[in-house]
Amino acid sequence: MNRSTDLYVDGKRRILVADDEIVNREMLENILCDEYxxxxxxxxxxxxxxxxxxxxxxxxxxxxxxxxxxNGLDLLSRLKEDSDLKGxxxxxxxxxxxxxxxxxxxxxxxxxxxPYPQPDVIRARISRSIELAEDRQIISAxxxxxxxxxxxxxxxxxxxxxxxxxxxxxxxxxxxxxxxHFHIVNERFGMAKGDEILRRIADCLMTVFSESDxxxxxxxxxxxxxxxxxxxxxxxxxxxxxxxxxxxxxxxxLRIGVYAYCDKKLDIRARFDRAKIAADLIRNNYMVYVxxxxxxxxxxxxxxxxxxxxxxxxxxxxxxxxxFQPKFNIAGDKPVxxxxxxxxxxxxxxxxxxxxxxxxxxxxxxxxxxQLDEYIWRCAAETIADWKRRLGISVPVSVNLSRAEMYDPxxxxxxxxxxSDFGITSKDIYLEITxxxxxxxxxxxxxxxxxxxxxxxxxxxxxxxxGYSSLNMISELPIDALKLDMMFIRNAFDKQNDTRMISxxxxxxxxxxxxxxxxxxxxxxxxxxxxKLGCTIIQGYYFSKPVPAEEFEKFLVEKDS
Amino acid sequence: xxxLDALKQFGADTDDGLSRCMGNEAFYFKLIGKVIDDSNFxxxxxxxxxxxxxxxxxxxxxxxxxxxxxxxxxIYEPVCEVTELLRAxxxxxxxxxxxxxxxxxxxxxxxxx
Numbered sequence: 001m002n003r004s005t006d007l008y009v010d011g012k013r014r015i016l017v018a019d020d021e022i023v024n025r026e027m028l029e030n031i032l033c034d035e036y037x038x039x040x041x042x043x044x045x046x047x048x049x050x051x052x053x054x055x056x057x058x059x060x061x062x063x064x065x066x067x068x069x070x071n072g073l074d075l076l077s078r079l080k081e082d083s084d085l086k087g088x089x090x091x092x093x094x095x096x097x098x099x100x101x102x103x104x105x106x107x108x109x110x111x112x113x114x115p116y117p118q119p120d121v122i123r124a125r126i127s128r129s130i131e132l133a134e135d136r137q138i139i140s141a142x143x144x145x146x147x148x149x150x151x152x153x154x155x156x157x158x159x160x161x162x163x164x165x166x167x168x169x170x171x172x173x174x175x176x177x178x179x180x181h182f183h184i185v186n187e188r189f190g191m192a193k194g195d196e197i198l199r200r201i202a203d204c205l206m207t208v209f210s211e212s213d214x215x216x217x218x219x220x221x222x223x224x225x226x227x228x229x230x231x232x233x234x235x236x237x238x239x240x241x242x243x244x245x246x247x248x249x250x251x252x253x254l255r256i257g258v259y260a261y262c263d264k265k266l267d268i269r270a271r272f273d274r275a276k277i278a279a280d281l282i283r284n285n286y287m288v289y290v291x292x293x294x295x296x297x298x299x300x301x302x303x304x305x306x307x308x309x310x311x312x313x314x315x316x317x318x319x320x321x322x323x324f325q326p327k328f329n330i331a332g333d334k335p336v337x338x339x340x341x342x343x344x345x346x347x348x349x350x351x352x353x354x355x356x357x358x359x360x361x362x363x364x365x366x367x368x369x370x371q372l373d374e375y376i377w378r379c380a381a382e383t384i385a386d387w388k389r390r391l392g393i394s395v396p397v398s399v400n401l402s403r404a405e406m407y408d409p410x411x412x413x414x415x416x417x418x419x420s421d422f423g424i425t426s427k428d429i430y431l432e433i434t435x436x437x438x439x440x441x442x443x444x445x446x447x448x449x450x451x452x453x454x455x456x457x458x459x460x461x462x463x464x465x466x467g468y469s470s471l472n473m474i475s476e477l478p479i480d481a482l483k484l485d486m487m488f489i490r491n492a493f494d495k496q497n498d499t500r501m502i503s504x505x506x507x508x509x510x511x512x513x514x515x516x517x518x519x520x521x522x523x524x525x526x527x528x529x530x531x532k533l534g535c536t537i538i539q540g541y542y543f544s545k546p547v548p549a550e551e552f553e554k555f556l557v558e559k560d561s
Numbered sequence: 562x563x564x565l566d567a568l569k570q571f572g573a574d575t576d577d578g579l580s581r582c583m584g585n586e587a588f589y590f591k592l593i594g595k596v597i598d599d600s601n602f603x604x605x606x607x608x609x610x611x612x613x614x615x616x617x618x619x620x621x622x623x624x625x626x627x628x629x630x631x632x633x634x635x636i637y638e639p640v641c642e643v644t645e646l647l648r649a650x651x652x653x654x655x656x657x658x659x660x661x662x663x664x665x666x667x668x669x670x671x672x673x674x
Contacts, residue, residue, distance in 0.1 A: 021599075023592045023627045027581055030588060066622055095626050115629030116581055 012037045012166075013130060014057050018047035018072070019064035019093060024114075028062060031119040032126070044070025048078065051085060056161050059130045061090045062112070065099050073099075073106060080107040089133040091126065109133065145218045147195055148202030153225070156217035157268045160227045163215055164264055170213070172264070175226040175234065176257040176275035177205075180286075182222035189249050197245055197252055198222065204244045208237055225272055230261060238289040255282050259293040277301055307359050311368050314346065315375060321345050322379040323546035324397065326555050327517060327539040330531050337559040338537055339396040339430060341519075342380040343546045344372065369402045376400075377418055381429065383549045385422040391553065393560050398430035398460055403437040406445050412455055426456035434462045435485075438477060450478045460517065465505060474508065481537075482509045486520030489540075493526050499533060506534050563590050567672045571635060578632035589631070596627050597670050602662070605643070609655045617655075618647035636665045 017028045018041040029038045039054065041047035044067045051058060061079075065072035072092065079085045089109035093116075094100055100111045109129040112122055143155045151159065164172075179185070179201070186194040198218070205216050205224060214228035238254045245252035257279025262271045278293040314320060323343050328335035346354040363369040380397045387394040405411060419425055431452060438445050438461070449459055458480045466485040484505055492499045502518075509516040518530050521540030530538060544555070565586065568575050575589075582589040601620040608617035621644040628637040639661045646653060 021623055021627045023595050023599075024630060026592060026595075027630055030583060030585070031581070064626075066619060093626075095622070095629065114626040115577075115632065118580055119583060 013059035014039065014054060014165075015060040015062065015126065016041060016047060016050055016054070016058060017062045018042075018044070018067065018075075019062075020067045021064070024064065024093070027116070028122070031122055035123065036126075043068045044072065044075045048075055051079065051088065055084050055088070056158055057165050058088050060109075060126055060133075061088055062093055062126070063090050063108075064093045065096075065103065073102065076103065076106045076108060087133065089129045091129055148199055148218050150202050150206075150224070151215065151217040153217050153219045156215060156219075156225060156227075159215045160268050163227065167213075168264075171230040172262045173226075173228055173230050174259040174262050174271040174275045175224075175228065176272055176279045177201075177224040177226065177237075177254050178257075178279055178283075179222040180253045180255055180283075185250055185252075193249065197248055200244045200248075201241050201252070201254070204241050205237075208240060223276075225275070227271075234258060234290050253289060255279055255285075255288075256290045257281070257293065258290060274298060303358075304362050307354070307362055308366055308368065310348075311363065311372075314348070315371060319347050319349070320372065320375060321347055321548065322376055322383065323548055324383070324552040325539055325546040326544050326552065327398075327537050328543055329536060330527070330538050331536050335538070335543070337395055337555050339398060340552065340555075341398045341432070341539060341546075342376055342383075342400075344376050345546075364402055364404070367404065370405055370408075373400070373402060373405060374414065377415070377429070378421075381418045381422040381424055384424050384428050386549075387553070387556060388424070391556055391560070393556050394428065395556065395559070396428055396430050396458065398432050398458075400432045400434075400462065401437075403434065406433065406437055406448050411448060412451050415452070415457060416455065427458070430458040430460055430480075432460045432462040432483065435464050435466060438473070442473065446476075446478065453478050453480070465501075471508070475512065477512075479512070479514060481515050481517055482512070483517040483519060484535075489518055489520045489526060489530075493523070493529070499529055502530070502535070503533050510534075563593065563673050568593075571633075571669060571672060574632035574634055576632075578630075581630055581632075593631055593633070593669070594673060596631060596633070597666065597673060599624060599627065602666060606659055606663075609659060614647055614650050618644065618650075621647055633669065636662060636669065639665070 012035065014037040015032065016039040017025050017032075019025050019028070020042050022042070025040050025042070029040060032038050036059075039050050039058075041050050046069075047061070047063070047067075048070060051061065063072045063076065067075075070078075076090055076092070079088065079090065086107070090107070092099070092103035092108045092111040093114060094103065094111055095114035100113075103111055109132065110125055112125060116122060143152060144150070145152050179197070182194065182197075185197060201224065202216075202218065205226065209216060209226055209228050214226060216224065216226050218224050234256050238256065241254045242252055257275040257277065259271055259274035259278065266274075274293045274297075277297050278291040281297065282288045282291040321344070323345050324340040325343060326337055327339045327341065329338040344356055344360075346356070346359055348354050360369065363372055377399050380399050384394050384397055401411075408414070415426070415429065415431075419429065433445075433449065438449075453459055459478065460481040460483050461477065461479045462483045463485045464482045465488050482505065484502065488502055488505070492502050506516050515536040516534075517537040517539060518535050519539040521527055521530065521538050521542045523542060526540075527538060527542050565575050565579075568578075579586065579589050582592065601624045605617055605620040605624065608614070608620060621640055625637065625640045625644050628640055639658050643655065643658045643662070646655070646658070
């Protein structure tokens with residue numbers, strides 16, 4: 001079955017009649033208008049403009065040879081030189097036998113003599129030329145995905161365009177369908193099984209979506225795109241797909257991103273980008289299989305892209321500023337400044353201050369975090385050195401390390417270089433490594449941490465309680481302090497005022513012989529309770545928000561006195 | 562008012578012309594009305610007078626296509642002759658042909674009134 005013709009069932013193919021004589025134009029239009037959408041041009045230039053405007057939807061051109069401005073033969077040559085336009089078949093209208101041969105030589109598909117033959121002869125010749133041209137296109141290009149028989153993406157886009165043209169008032173949805181964890185299917189069960197699953201999904205989609213109101217393709221690997229009349233609910237499709245794959249060695253679940261009621265002013269790629277954003281949102285969600293795009297998603301995506309794009313410039317222009325938040329030792333009667341944490345802020349020239357919660361995860365995904373972190377480490381080191389030189393006093397400053405950096409074999413060298421560059425020691429910089437970093441590839445991470453400790457660096461395990469460390473593992477970890485995840489504090493005081501979990505963590509820290517640092521402490525009530533529970537070090541707004549280096553100096557001076 | 566009988570009498574092959582108009586008489590008459598006003602008649606005469614035979618050829622050629630399609634034989638035939646002459650560009654007197662064309666065009670125009 002040739003699906004390229006199916007798309008025209010409800011509509012008409014578009015053809016252009018180019019002739020400077022109005023009588024000829026109207027006569028042909030009258031003969032063809034029942035079967036075709038007929039465009040008219042009265043000179044060569046106008047014809048050329050119309051051809052270019054309609055290059056994706058034009059099925060055929062009927063071309064008079066003798067026309068003002070640009071004659072037919074020159075126009076024909078121009079079309080045949082243009083890779084976008086040369087595929088559109090041209091039938092030459094002529095009353096000269098000499099011209100017939102020349103037209104064919106220049107690439108015309110056929111000619112129709114003047115006076116015109118009977119209308120049914122004209123229609124037959126047109127239909128034949130269109131058919132030949134379409135068959136040739138289908139043969140010459142990969143219209144079909146070999147594996148599933150669905151359209152290839154290139155053809156899909158063209159058919160979507162045509163579909164819009166013939167159904168301008170239909171409310172359409174763009175869907176992006178992915179198989180959850182498909183790469184694992186191929187890995188575990190082999191390509192043949194993977195291919196079988198993709199074929200079944202394709203067959204299933206073809207039964208769910210009728211050809212008269214939808215276009216389907218496989219874009220790559222396990223991504224399918226569907227352009228279809230709007231539906232309110234797509235959840236039954238994921239069930240159907242699971243059902244047709246029920247005898248496969250693994251369960252198959254689709255996730256569907258829906259961009260409903262497409263804005264047809266957007267180009268096709270943009271519509272499916274939106275569907276993809278929605279689909280990606282539920283990538284790791286095992287409970288939700290259909291996700292619908294809304295504009296805030298797009299705004300977030302664009303915002304994220306802008307931040308990533310502007311990273312290098314921001315770094316070069318020192319838009320990132322390092323702030324310091326004090327940590328106080330509360331073991332004695334009076335809190336004493338013990339150290340600080342270096343935290344980054346982005347002062348964007350137009351967006352103002354951007355919270356690290358917005359850009360750190362992005363940079364972690366993009367691998368930019370390594371550059372940013374090293375910048376922060378150096379800023380922190382420089383500040384420590386400055387305090388020492390000017391004030392003759394300093395406290396250790398902790399800096400954050402990302403998980404990816406823990407795999408860097410040169411990590412120790414980097415810190416050695418930083419301390420030596422600024423004339424400080426390993427005792428001046430503490431390293432905060434998030435608990436979740438220890439969980440994956442723990443041997444490798446643990447070895448790296450040991451290496452850092454052997455060089456004298458103090459290691460704080462950050463966000464403790466947010467990951468999934470086993471108690472067994474913790475006892476073997478090379479750490480110098482446990483930093484309690486902020487959520488512990490919030491949960492303990494927010495709801496049932498239950499501090500038992502904190503008390504357990506403090507016991508663990510005691511067992512390991514390391515202090516507990518509580519961050520996110522905001523109120524006096526929290527401070528007093530933590531002190532009573534035996535927590536040693538406190539960080540949070542209760543004492544101070546993160547402040548610029550100059551402002552932090554007051555804590556140093558105070559401590560000195 | 563134009564009728565098929567009058568057209569036949571004039572010498573037009575109305576069956577042929579009508580078939581290209583899908584049998585629609587009113588449409589056929591409408592197109593005939595347009596060809597009477599075709600500016601190429603005047604361009605042909607002026608170009609011949611100015612001895613611009615290329616321009617004259619183009620105008621004649623265009624007229625030939627339209628008149629043939631409408632099967633207006635009595636005008637079509639002299640226009641064909643002129644077209645072929647102009648294509649070869651012999652130094653001949655075109656006035657006799659032009660007069661014939663002009664006469665037949667007037668005759669047809671008379672039928673339209």
